[in-house]
Each structure stands twice: as C-alpha cells, then as structure tokens.
Amino acid sequence: MNxxxxxxxxxxxxxxxxNNVVLLGMLSLLIIGLFLSTNTFATAGAIRTILINMxxxxxxAIGVSLVILTGNIDLSVGSIIGVSSIxxxxxxxxxxxxxxxxxTLFGIFIVLIIGGILGSINGLFAVSLGINSIIVTLAxxxxxxxxxxxxxxxxxxxxxxxxxxxxxxxxxGDIVPATVLMLFILFLLLFVFVERTKFGRNFKxxxxxxxxxxxxxxxxxxxxxxxxxxxxVLAALSGIIMCSQIxxxxxxxxxxxxxxxxxxxxxxGFSLKGGKGNISGLFIALIIIEVFTIGFVLLGWSFFLxxxxxxxxxxxxxxxxxxxxxxxxxxx
Amino acid sequence: xxxxxxxIGEIFAKEWxxxxxxxxxxxxxxxxxxxNADKFLSIKNWELLVVNLTPVGIIAVGMTFLLISGEIDLSVGANLGLSxxxxxxxxxxxxxxxxxxxxxxxxxxFIGIVNGxxxxxxxxxxxxxxxxxxxxxxxxxxxxxxxxxxxxxSDKIDALTFLGLGTFFNIKFPIVILxxxxxxxxxxxxxxxxxxxxxxxxxxxxxxxxxxxxxxxxxxxxYMFCGITASFSGLIVSSLTGVGMAQHGSxxxxxxxxxxxxxxGIALGGGKGSILGTFIxxxxxxxxxxxxxLLNTPYYYVQITGGAILLIAIMIYGTKTGSIFER
Amino acid sequence: xxxxxxxxxxxxxxxxxxGIKAIDNVDLKLYDSEIVAIVGDNGAGKSxxxxxxxxVYKKDEGKIFINNEEVKINDPNDAKICGIxxxxxxxxxxxxxxxxxxxxxxxxxxxxxxxxxxFKFVDVKYMKKETIKLLDKFRIEIKNIDAEVRTLSGGQRQxxxxxxxxxxxxxxxxxDEPTNNLGVKEQKKTLDLIKQLRDxxxxxxxxxxxxxxxxxxLVDRIVVLRNGKIIGEKIKDKTTPNEIVSMITGLVSIQx
Numbered sequence: 001m002n003x004x005x006x007x008x009x010x011x012x013x014x015x016x017x018x019n020n021v022v023l024l025g026m027l028s029l030l031i032i033g034l035f036l037s038t039n040t041f042a043t044a045g046a047i048r049t050i051l052i053n054m055x056x057x058x059x060x061a062i063g064v065s066l067v068i069l070t071g072n073i074d075l076s077v078g079s080i081i082g083v084s085s086i087x088x089x090x091x092x093x094x095x096x097x098x099x100x101x102x103x104t105l106f107g108i109f110i111v112l113i114i115g116g117i118l119g120s121i122n123g124l125f126a127v128s129l130g131i132n133s134i135i136v137t138l139a140x141x142x143x144x145x146x147x148x149x150x151x152x153x154x155x156x157x158x159x160x161x162x163x164x165x166x167x168x169x170x171x172x173g174d175i176v177p178a179t180v181l182m183l184f185i186l187f188l189l190l191f192v193f194v195e196r197t198k199f200g201r202n203f204k205x206x207x208x209x210x211x212x213x214x215x216x217x218x219x220x221x222x223x224x225x226x227x228x229x230x231x232x233v234l235a236a237l238s239g240i241i242m243c244s245q246i247x248x249x250x251x252x253x254x255x256x257x258x259x260x261x262x263x264x265x266x267x268x269g270f271s272l273k274g275g276k277g278n279i280s281g282l283f284i285a286l287i288i289i290e291v292f293t294i295g296f297v298l299l300g301w302s303f304f305l306x307x308x309x310x311x312x313x314x315x316x317x318x319x320x321x322x323x324x325x326x327x328x329x330x331x332x
Numbered sequence: 333x334x335x336x337x338x339x340i341g342e343i344f345a346k347e348w349x350x351x352x353x354x355x356x357x358x359x360x361x362x363x364x365x366x367x368n369a370d371k372f373l374s375i376k377n378w379e380l381l382v383v384n385l386t387p388v389g390i391i392a393v394g395m396t397f398l399l400i401s402g403e404i405d406l407s408v409g410a411n412l413g414l415s416x417x418x419x420x421x422x423x424x425x426x427x428x429x430x431x432x433x434x435x436x437x438x439x440x441x442f443i444g445i446v447n448g449x450x451x452x453x454x455x456x457x458x459x460x461x462x463x464x465x466x467x468x469x470x471x472x473x474x475x476x477x478x479x480x481x482x483x484x485x486s487d488k489i490d491a492l493t494f495l496g497l498g499t500f501f502n503i504k505f506p507i508v509i510l511x512x513x514x515x516x517x518x519x520x521x522x523x524x525x526x527x528x529x530x531x532x533x534x535x536x537x538x539x540x541x542x543x544x545x546x547x548x549x550x551x552x553x554x555y556m557f558c559g560i561t562a563s564f565s566g567l568i569v570s571s572l573t574g575v576g577m578a579q580h581g582s583x584x585x586x587x588x589x590x591x592x593x594x595x596x597g598i599a600l601g602g603g604k605g606s607i608l609g610t611f612i613x614x615x616x617x618x619x620x621x622x623x624x625x626l627l628n629t630p631y632y633y634v635q636i637t638g639g640a641i642l643l644i645a646i647m648i649y650g651t652k653t654g655s656i657f658e659r
Numbered sequence: 660x661x662x663x664x665x666x667x668x669x670x671x672x673x674x675x676x677x678g679i680k681a682i683d684n685v686d687l688k689l690y691d692s693e694i695v696a697i698v699g700d701n702g703a704g705k706s707x708x709x710x711x712x713x714x715v716y717k718k719d720e721g722k723i724f725i726n727n728e729e730v731k732i733n734d735p736n737d738a739k740i741c742g743i744x745x746x747x748x749x750x751x752x753x754x755x756x757x758x759x760x761x762x763x764x765x766x767x768x769x770x771x772x773x774x775x776x777x778f779k780f781v782d783v784k785y786m787k788k789e790t791i792k793l794l795d796k797f798r799i800e801i802k803n804i805d806a807e808v809r810t811l812s813g814g815q816r817q818x819x820x821x822x823x824x825x826x827x828x829x830x831x832x833x834x835d836e837p838t839n840n841l842g843v844k845e846q847k848k849t850l851d852l853i854k855q856l857r858d859x860x861x862x863x864x865x866x867x868x869x870x871x872x873x874x875x876x877l878v879d880r881i882v883v884l885r886n887g888k889i890i891g892e893k894i895k896d897k898t899t900p901n902e903i904v905s906m907i908t909g910l911v912s913i914q915x
Contacts, residue, residue, distance in 0.1 A: 075463075135642070136646070139587070139643045142583065142636070143640060145632075146639065259467060304475040304478075304479075307467060307474070308467070311464050314460075314464040315450060315461065318460060318461055319454050523774075523781065524779050528781055535755050536755075540753070540764070542751065544734065544765045603755050604755065
C-alpha cells in the first residue's frame with residue numbers, strides 16, 4: 001500500500017505545481033503586458049504601491065480564504081473594515097492609547113477583539129443556527145456598515161498617534177513597507193497551520209465533506225465558527241493597516257472589499273464549495289490582483305471603470321471555478 | 333429552551349400560522365408608528381407610502397417568481413439605477429418618450445438574459461454571480477453619470493410623466509399599476525401551468541427534470557421577467573423623482589426587496605411562497621421604513637434595521653422545509 | 660421461451676462512462692403479462708440499464724423495440740410516450756408537493772374552458788378527483804391528500820409511486836428496488852400491488868431487486884447481470900436462490 005500513497009502524493013504535488021504554473025504564467029503575461037504598454041509600471045513607485053496595498057488586501061484574503069475553505073463565505077469583511085477604521089480613529093483619539101507603544105498595542109488589541117466579536121456574530125447565524133452564510137453575511141454586511149456610521153455619522157477622523165502611524169509607514173530601503181514582512185509571516189503561519197497542523201488540516205476536511213468529517217470526530221461546527229472569528233479579526237487588522245497608511249479612519253472604508261474577498265481565493269485555487277485550497281496559489285492570486293489594480297490605474301481608467309473591471313474579473317473567475325469543478329468530475 | 337423551540341415550530345408549521353403572525357406583526361408596526369410619529373395615519377402619508385412602495389413591490393413580484401424557482405437576482409437594484417440613468421439621458425436628448433421606455437425595457441430584458449446565461453447556462457451560484465453582475469451594472473451606471481444625478485426636464489404630460497405622476501380616476505397611477513400587476517401575477521402563479529412549473533422547478537429540480545419539465549427554460553424566463561420588472565421600476569422611479577441616477581439602485585434598496593420577499597413567505601430554497609405573501613412582506617418592510625423616516629431616524633439605523641429584518645426573515649423562512657425552528 | 664407476444668426488446672445495448680463500459684452489448688426480451696427480475700451485485704449495471712430504457716440516460720449503442728417496432732428513446736418523455744413508466748429508487752416524488760401534484764407531475768390536466776386554452780389554467784379539481792379514485796382503487800390509505808408527501812410514511816410514498824405507474828402505464832412498468840426502504844408489512848403491500856399490475860392490468864414489468872426472497876415470490880423470470888453483461892436467464896420455477904446467488908457472484912456462469 002505504501003507505493004500507492006507515494007503515487008498519490010507525487011500526483012498531488014504535480015497538481016499543485018501545475019495549478020500554480022498556470023497562475024505564474026498568467027502573472028508573467030500580465031507583468032510583461034503592463035511593462036510594454038505603460039512606461040510607469042516598472043518604476044519603483046509602482047512596485048512600492050503594489051507592496052503597500054498588498055498587505056491590507058492580503059490580510060483580508062487570508063481570513064476570508066479560511067472561511068471559504070470550510071465551505072462558507074464572508075461578505076461582511078468590507079463592513080468590518082469600516083467598523084475597525086472608525087473605531088481605531090476613535091480609540092486613538094483618546095490620549096491614554098497614544099501614550100506609548102504598549103498602550104497603542106492595547107488599543108489595536110481592542111479593535112481586533114471587536115473584529116472577532118463581529119466575526120462571531122456571523123458564526124452565530126451561519127454556523128450555530130445553520131443559516132446560509134451568503135445571506136447571513138449579506139445581512140451583516142448591511143448591519144455592520146450601518147454600525148460603522150453610528151459612531152460619528154459619515155465623518156472622517158484623523159489619527160495622530162505616532163506609534164500607530166509608524167505601522168503603515170515604515171519602509172525598508174524606501175520601497176518595501178514593513179507590513180509586507182508581517183504579511184509574509186502571516187502567510188507562512190497560515191501555510192503551516194492549514195497544511196501541517198492536525199487542527200488546521202481539519203479545516204479542509206470539514207469543508208470538503210461535513211458528514212464524513214463529523215463521523216471522524218472532527219468538530220465541524222467549531223471549526224466553521226472559528227473560521228468566521230479569524231476572518232473578522234483579520235478584516236479588522238486589514239482596516240487597521242489601511243488607516244495607518246492613510247492616517248485617518250472613516251466608516252466607508254472597505255466598500256468594495258467583498259469583491260476582492262471572493263476573487264482572490266478563487267483565483268488562488270480555493271473552491272467556493274469548500275474543502276479545496278492552495279496557500280501558495282492564494283499568494284500568487286493576491287499579486288495578480290494587485291498587478292491588475294495598479295495596471296488599470298496606470299492605464300488611466302477611472303474609479304468606476306475599475307469597479308466594472310473587477311466585476312468582470314469576478315464573473316470570469318466564477319465561471320472558471322465552475323468549469324474547473326466540471327472538468328474534475330469528468331476526469332473521475 | 334427546547335420546549336419553546338418546539339412550540340414556535342408548531343405554530344410556524346402551518347402556512348396560515350406564519351401568515352397570521354406576519355399580519356399581526358404588520359398591525360403592531362402600524363400601531364407603533366401611529367402612536368410615535370404624527371402624520372403616520374394621514375391619507376397623504378399612506379398614499380405616498382403606497383406610491384413609493386410600487387417600485388419595490390413590482391420588483392418583488394419578479395423576485396418572487398425567481399426565488400420560488402430556486403434562484404435569486406441581487407442585481408435588481410443596480411438594474412433599476414442603470415435604467416433610470418438611461419431613460420433620463422435619452423429623454424433629455426429629445427428622444428421620443430415611447431422609444432425611451434422601450435429601450436429601457438430592452439436593457440432590463442438584456443440584463444435578465446445575461447444573468448440567466450451566467451447562472452442557468454454556465455451554472456455559477458446565483459448569489460455570487462448576480463453580485464458580480466450587480467457590480468458591473470452599477471459601475472456602468474456610475475461611469476455614465478460620473479456619480480451625478482441627471483435631472484429630467486419636461487413641460488408636457490407624456491407617457492413617462494404620467495407613469496409616476498398621473499392619476500386614474502383620482503388614484504395615483506403607480507398604485508393602479510401595482511394592483512393590476514399583483515392581481516395578474518398572482519393569478520398566473522397560482523392557477524396556470526407556468527406557475528406550477530415555477531413551483532416544481534424550485535421544489536425539486538432533479539425530479540422535475542426527470543419528469544420532462546424544462547427547468548432551465550423556466551429559470552431563464554424568470555430571470556428575464558425579474559430584469560424587466562427592475563427596469564420598469566426604474567422608469568417609475570425616474571418619473572416620480574424627476575431624476576435619473578445610479579444611486580437609485582442602492583444596496584439597501586436591494587436588501588429591502590429580498591427582505592420583503594422573504595418575510596412574505598418565499599423560501600430561499602424555492603418551491604414555497606405566494607404573491608399574497610409577498611404583498612404583505614412588501615408592506616411590512618415599507619411601513620417600517622416609512623415609520624423610521626417619519627421619526628427622523630438617521631440613515632445608518634435604517635441600514636442596520638434593513639440587515640436585521642433580512643436576518644429575521646431568513647430565520648423564519650429560510651428553507652423550503654420551514655423555519656430554523658422546525659428542523 | 661414461450662409463445663407470448665414480445666412487448667419490449669433491446670438488442671446490443673451499450674453505455675460507457677468515460678473509459679468504463681457500464682453496459683456491454685445487452686440483449687433482453689420482455690413478454691406480455693410477465694414480471695422479470697434483473698438481479699446482480701452492486702455495480703453490475705442494473706440501474707444504468709433501466710435508465711436507458713426509461714430515457715434518463717442516452718444509450719451509446721443498440722436498439723430498442725416496442726411491439727417489434729424500433730423506437731428512439733432520448734429522454735424521459737420519449738419513454739413515457741412509448742408507454743414505459745418507471746418507478747425510481749429514490750422515489751421520484753417531490754417532497755414538498757402533495758399527492759395529486761406528484762401524480763400528475765409533468766402531465767397536468769389543463770382546464771377545458773377558455774381560461775384553460777388561453778392561459779393554460781390547471782384543472783385542480785379533476786386531478787384531485789382522479790387521485791382519490793386511484794388511492795381508493797388500490798386501497799392506499801392516506802388521511803389528508805393535500806399534505807406534502809414528505810409527511811407520509813415510506814410505504815405510503817412507495818404506494819403513490821407505484822400507483823402513479825399504474826395510472827399512467829400503458830404497457831410496461833419498470834421498478835428500481837421497490838421494496839428497499841420499507842417495513843415488512845409495507846413490502847408485502849407493494850409486492851401485491853405489483854402482482855395486481857400483471858394480473859389485473861396485463862402489464863409487463865421489470866423489477867430490479869437485491870432481495871432474492873422478494874424476487875422469488877414475485878417474478879416469472881430472472882435475468883442476471885454482471886459487469887454490464889447478461890450472464891444468464893432463468894425461469895423462476897426452474898431455478899433456486901442458491902443458483903442465482905452463484906451466478907451473481909460469478910462462481911458459476913451458466914448460459915441458457
């Protein structure tokens with residue numbers, strides 16, 4: 001039986017590689033295309049912008065991909081960003097929290113906890129009560145967004161806490177933001193967690209086949225619930241990073257984040273049905289979306305045109321996901 | 333706790349039980365608002381309420397058909413916004429009124445066809461797929477207007493102005509349209525073969541297909557119907573407000589339609605529901621919104637309420653086998 | 660075998676899924692007023708075979724003859740037009756609809772008046788009446804016929820599906836594991852119903868079953884399928900359960 005599992009393993013690695021080869025190919029084509037069509041792409045400024053945006057989007061994507069892995073979806077992440085943004089701004093307007101790095105950390109911690117609480121509200125309805133997660137997070141998307149506006153109306157609040165601002169604004173060698181390091185670490189953690197730890201591997205199983213997982217003693221409901229909490233916390237973290245970079249918090253931040261939340265994992269190899277996911281693919285997908293985004297900006301497309309293009313990418317990605325599922329079934 | 337769950341489950345198990353509770357809730361809401369907000373009970377307010385209810389109500393019918401057959405369309409709000417933008421732009425450029433109307437209806441039909449292609453033909457999940465088309469359609473509307481409103485200038489009474497502002501035997505025209513549309517749709521859904529097919533498609537797609545029912549065709553038709561109702565409502569809104577803008581099709585607007593339909597007893601999985609239920613649901617949601625507006629509640633509380641209503645609605649009517657209390 | 664009329668004949672029927680041949684060159688005859696059992700182990704191809712006859716699957720090769728005339732069965736409707744009614748393993752009922760709706764699924768009666776002709780209004784009264792008649796005829800007890808069929812017991816549901824095949828069946832009825840999920844009393848009732856189909860209505864019936872006890876109680880002829888091929892046919896009175904078992908498992912292979 002040993003040689004069978006070896007064969008399965010090498011076939012799996014081949015699939016993994018094959019999957020990523022396609023993505024890497026796409027990425028290279030994109031980069032070459034942009035390189036040729038604009039004269040601003042290969043500049044340090046463009047790369048710097050990509051790296052700046054990458055963290056905030058990447059953190060978000062990691063959280064949502066965990067939820068998708070377990071077979072659910074979290075559309076409310078954008079609204080959680082909004083809540084965490086205005087909340088950060090409010091908290092750090094209190095002198096106590098801007099006193100020193102420790103108190104700043106404490107303030108950040110509070111915001112992250114709130115993100116976790118919002119995530120657990122999603123978990124309560126989608127997992128404990130068993131309601132379809134798309135509708136639940138559609139509803140919480142509205143509820144949380146409204147919540148974000150209750151603090152200060154629609155106003156934007158500036159943040160002056162120097163320690164906080166340092167988070168988003170320290171650079172290594174003037175190009176690479178320090179937050180990118182944090183992103184790398186998070187990705188690494190995610191990889192180790194999902195692929196290597198016993199508990200983490202259960203995420204995939206729980207998402208792939210609930211019933212079977214349950215009979216194997218895996219606490220499916222707990223896992224799904226935890227995924228929502230993590231998504232909430234990471235969405236809050238994403239908001240914190242964003243505000244640190246901008247220097248202000250406003251309730252309308254993250255308005256289109258739910259689109260990214262779906263696109264990046266699916267391009268990265270996560271199936272919307274759950275149970276399938278590829279961390280390295282997620283990373284490459286993140287870069288692809290960043291390149292796309294900056295590409296459109298450099299090509300001079302307006303904000304709304306870019307919105308349309310993201311919608312088109314979403315549809316294409318969804319169609320691709322469906323075709324991929326069908327092809328797999330045929331192969332079997 | 334379990335006993336309470338079972339008790340609630342018993343009451344909810346009967347269709348009329350749910351309907352009764354909803355009606356009771358509607359009356360409760362009306363009483364609440366009439367006490368707390370003056371002018372709530374005035375005829376003028378109620379006329380305004382029903383007129384403003386018409387766009388939601390008409391789309392809710394299209395959504396009812398679609399949901400019962402097992403699919404959903406989240407792009408209806410964006411569709412309405414785009415339709416209002418298109419009609420305003422054409423109208424201001426002197427295009428013949430009837431051509432404006434027909435052009436917009438064709439756009440609505442086209443959007444329905446595209447949604448149908450993506451969801452029915454290719455097989456993308458209807459929620460996320462229509463979130464994608466919603467994003468694209470609203471983006472198009474915003475690109476055309478650049479975020480601004482397009483006021484419509486009119487000094488005569490023509491088909492378009494009559495649509496929103498005309499009266500028919502002293503009843504505001506939108507109300508007339510609403511009543512006729514609901515009567516017609518209700519009869520089709522309940523008594524005709526097509527109506528039956530819609531229920532069968534949603535109740536169990538696989539078995540229906542085995543018995544020769546053209547499930548895909550039914551869903552396609554419902555998507556096109558939904559699209560047309562959305563653009564038709566766009567015409568009404570443009571006529572009522574005199575403005576065409578992408579903002580007409582807000583996310584909250586779309587949520588209120590879904591909530592109305594769900595509260596009216598249409599199960600998310602399909603196979604259950606009625607036009608009468610939708611009518612009650614639409615009224616409940618509109619009463620709540622109207623009441624809140626009269627009480628001068630800030631927009632964000634309305635938004636939160638909208639999401640909360642959706643959650644409550646789905647808890648009561650989430651699945652085709654009943655509420656979550658019945659599992 | 661005997662001098663009776665051949666009602667259904669399939670010649671050279673084959674079906675593959677991907678690289679696997681599920682049904683390989685199968686010939687089968689079905690005579691007038693008889694019950695034939697198709698038996699075989701899991702994966703032998705029983706369900707696939709009858710799904711081709713009932714139109715759910717499209718055959719890859721072979722011909723189907725009804726009353727010695729070749730027919731094309733490309734979808735379930737074609738099968739129904741040819742007079743073939745099928746009772747599926749997972750019941751083929753829509754759980755949240757009532758009995759009458761399920762009975763007339765896909766074949767609803769349109770009202771004969773103007774409303775019916777122009778708007779296709781459905782004749783609900785007629786369908787309900789017919790449903791009550793059918794239930795009475797087969798002595799199927801259902802207290803509330805407006806209830807959703809998922810509230811009925813397994814036996815009642817099975818009775819409804821078999822009853823449906825009687826109501827619409829013209830000549831040929833196929834039953835896929837009709838006694839599978841039933842209690843003992845309900846199994847007996849179902850078997851009686853099937854026998855009624857042959858004796859009182861002169862129908863020809865194909866039954867798929869795992870339960871050799873029921874097979875021997877019910878059928879006239881037994882056909883054994885293994886790996887997509889027919890490896891033997893036996894007349895019930897001329898064989899024993901043991902012989903059938905060994906044919907199914909392949910210990911002995913006997914060609915008739």
